[in-house]
Amino acid sequence: GAGVSQSPSNKVTEKGKDVELRCDPISGHTALYWYRQSLGQGLEFLIYFQGNSAPDKSGLPSDRFSAERTGGSVSTLTIQRTQQEDSAVYLCASSLAGGPEQYFGPGTRLTVT
Amino acid sequence: GENVEQHPSTLSVQEGDSAVIKCTYSDSASNYFPWYKQELGKRPQLIIDIRSNVGEKKDQRIAVTLNKTAKHFSLHITETQPEDSAVYFCAASKNTDKLIFGTGTRLQVFP
Numbered sequence: 569g570a571g572v573s574q575s576p577s578n579k580v581t582e583k584g585k586d587v588e589l590r591c592d593p594i595s596g597h598t599a600l601y602w603y604r605q606s607l608g609q610g611l612e613f614l615i616y617f618q619g620n621s622a623p624d625k626s627g628l629p630s631d632r633f634s635a636e637r638t639g640g641s642v643s644t645l646t647i648q649r650t651q652q653e654d655s656a657v658y659l660c661a662s663s664l665a666g667g668p669e670q671y672f673g674p675g676t677r678l679t680v681t
Numbered sequence: 682g683e684n685v686e687q688h689p690s691t692l693s694v695q696e697g698d699s700a701v702i703k704c705t706y707s708d709s710a711s712n713y714f715p716w717y718k719q720e721l722g723k724r725p726q727l728i729i730d731i732r733s734n735v736g737e738k739k740d741q742r743i744a745v746t747l748n749k750t751a752k753h754f755s756l757h758i759t760e761t762q763p764e765d766s767a768v769y770f771c772a773a774s775k776n777t778d779k780l781i782f783g784t785g786t787r788l789q790v791f792p
Binding site for chain 2: 599601603609610611612613616618624627659661663665667668669670671672673674675
């Protein structure tokens, strides 16, 4: 079946602008995670949605970052007033309820100029 | 919170040799330990995982071992091939919680 999809694949924006990144999880997966991977670095947790529970926002680096998940499926990560240090690949992953295996999307490469 | 350390950061082996990557974790409540392979410009791919009720798991040329007492887990790749060249990440989590990743190991397999 279809895997996790993300859009856009690449986004170049000017410093100070807002951006929205989209994630479509695998159908039937109730858990959705956002991670960030800076150039040549590891993966850093940002936020986690599980069903109807309140999201775990403990990894968001500042209040410029927010995310929502509508209808228990698609998620949007929003970065307001982008800064150059926000440049990274933003990865989304999803998993089945009760199953820990997380499957990643292809990521969105964000470049802030 | 959980902290995962991974080493070595780079590893070069001759084709056919074995490769071992080691990770340690800090939170004794962690019970799920996956390994991901990431090729250049691609998404991380889950290659093998282990849960805390198991000490070892094997899948063809790859195996993972877990020592809960020492809070260590390792990835073993035997009979390495050039296509094994990639960055490998270990991670730890509690049940379906967020993954905390190690810093990655760049494996190069020379023909």
